[in-house]
Amino acid sequence: MQDLGIRVLFLGNNFARLLQGLWITIRISLIAVALSIVFGVLLGILMTVKNPVIKAMTKIYLEFIRIMPQLVLLFLVFFGLTKSYGINLSGETSAIIVFTLWGTAEMGDLVRGALISIPKHQYESGAAIGLTKWQVYRYVIIPQILTRLVPLAINLTTRMIKTTSLVALIGVVEVLKVAQQIIEANRYTVPDSALWIYGTIFFLYFFACWPISLVAKRLEKKWKTT
């Protein structure tokens, strides 16, 4: 039993290094989510504007971002920008740009959906009982939008964390790269470490995303009736 590959996890500070690697992807996704919530709300409001030009532009942006695999977008920013415009971005910066662009598109669509799902009579009844325009938004519209939006935004976070695993492919040293380093370093002493290390990463991702999606599910259920 002494030659079990799992011991590679506890050699030196390997496990801590893996966690640090995971933190890098999580940090990228948290920054991207924060930015995309801000821009997404703006985009969502912009999309409800009845100007045909704005409508067409937002539509094209949305469709293009959503139809392209995120990895293609990463390649476009990471390799494309450098070659065409001489802009040298680090892997992490280009990842944040790409995931913000993507998150903004997703979030914008969610905000738009929440906005148009509020029936017109809500505004009118609010006005009819003498609320000012600000009060209508403050007490009637925004609470309803938030209960619809918050679970979806939390869900977006888990999707973001999962998708940021792609940054390994543009050379960011995150959890998968750290894993490769550990596996290579122990190739002779622990030949079957790959199984254990990749298995660990699998569960690390699971335990990073699972609680978040549980919270989202619970909130969604709780606020369904409102």
Add this chain to the structure above:
Amino acid sequence: MDIGFIVEYIPLYVEAAKLTLGIGLIGIALSLIVGLLIAFIQYFKIPILRQMATGYIELSRNTPLLVQLFFLYFGLPKVGIRISSEGCAIIGLCFLGGSYMAEAFRSGMESVEKGQEESAFALGFRKSQVVRYVILPQALSVSIPALCANMIFLIKETSVFSVVALADLMYVAKDLIGLYYKTDEALLMLVIAYLIILLPISIVAAILERRIRYAGFGN
């Protein structure tokens, strides 16, 4: 922009696109089957299998395909399980897609009112007949938008297959960038290739979504 270069290397992209599509379609077909099976397991509340299905769904929905592929392709050979690149890609896609499809089917089946099930029982239908003649026809029409969205999602996910040494579109693009430093041309062709694959699917999905009205009773 070097047009000659683009024309010269179009065949490479066509081959890669065929591979992506082929594996994508097999993976999607398998994940539809897995999804339907799991939806049935949850609907019929089959004891142990049901808990396993829940565990599987949570596990597959909360981990990225990239990590699943790394485990399959680099991890499993260490215990003697060697799977070819194509095998890994298909298994990975099916593992990921199965849970998404299951959720789509389940939400469709849940949208059918309880009263219909009860009326069917009152008419003397067996449970399997209820599913076959009452639930499924209505559930499918509700599920179709979600199923289409999942298909697009899964085809997009195929872009990570290059890590298991499959010569897919990303692999070809990266190769051309590395070999000839024709970044613009390679990336342009990459974008166009994905547009050609995904745009028609997404347009068909949008049309389907508009055409399929809720086929349920009432409404």
